[in-house]
């Protein structure tokens with residue numbers, strides 16, 4: 174049953190293993206209602222029983238209004254969201270799900286290069302289907318540690334030469350200079366996966382000016398979280414509360430003491446969920462979500478990792 178315009182109560186209709194430590198979960202409405210529409214690149218957010226919220230890219234067919242499908246890698250070293258989901262995801266289990274949101278839209282183009290790393294393949298799957306449907310030229314470079322760690326590898330490889338599977342233990346890392354140089358002019362490059370891979374693609378793309386543009390979505394932070402730099406004061410202007418954020422403590426934790434529903438997901442500065450508008454003060458941006466230009470403007474900040482250069486920060490919360 175739909176519980177609000179924003180959140181849905183959905184039931185897992187199927188759960189299956191699609192690679193080492195990766196499960197695919199398909200959701201449906203318990204009463205058979207059509208689900209809200211989405212486009213390639215969209216994600217849903219699951220609120221787990223522990224209170225953790227996690228975002229997962231939709232990897233099914235956007236034309237299918239009856240189901241949403243995600244694939245989730247169990248990350249032992251993570252903060253517990255994927256472990257919890259792996260433990261509770263069973264056919265018939267119900268989940269609190271936010272309607273799809275798209276921070277990674279597919280622009281119209283005649284040519285695409287998709288570069289996926291590990292579980293970062295998921296948003297690229299509906300993008301590829303869309304590119305095929307429109308008759309666009311496309312190529313996929315799909316990198317993974319080992320053959321059995323790569324979800325949907327066989328399904329994708331069945332497209333033939335347009336799919337280049339890089340199994341790292343056999344071939345090493347993808348040859349980005351060659352791959353980018355050989356892409357047609359005006360190709361739109363879409364990449365998703367680990368931070369180091371995205372950083373490498375971003376750096377290399379700059380050398381290939383014939384390409385159309387780069388679009389990426391991170392599935393991990395680019396480096397360790399740095400909470401050093403001393404304490405500062407934060408005022409939540411609309412709530413009328415002021416508190417001190419000590420060194421080592423994320424602003425988000427303190428905000429949750431007062432506003433437990435303030436959205437968040439990754440807690441590592443790459444998903445954009447915890448964004449807050451800045452009214453006064455100089456943010457010390459430490460996120461991977463905002464562009465350098467957006468960080469310079471200083472109007473918004475990611476309060477899970479970013480801090481403050483001035484003594485006081487006033488947020489529009």
Ligand code: FES
Nearest residue numbers: 438440445447477
């Ligand atoms: S929770 Fe993801 S950027 Fe802050």
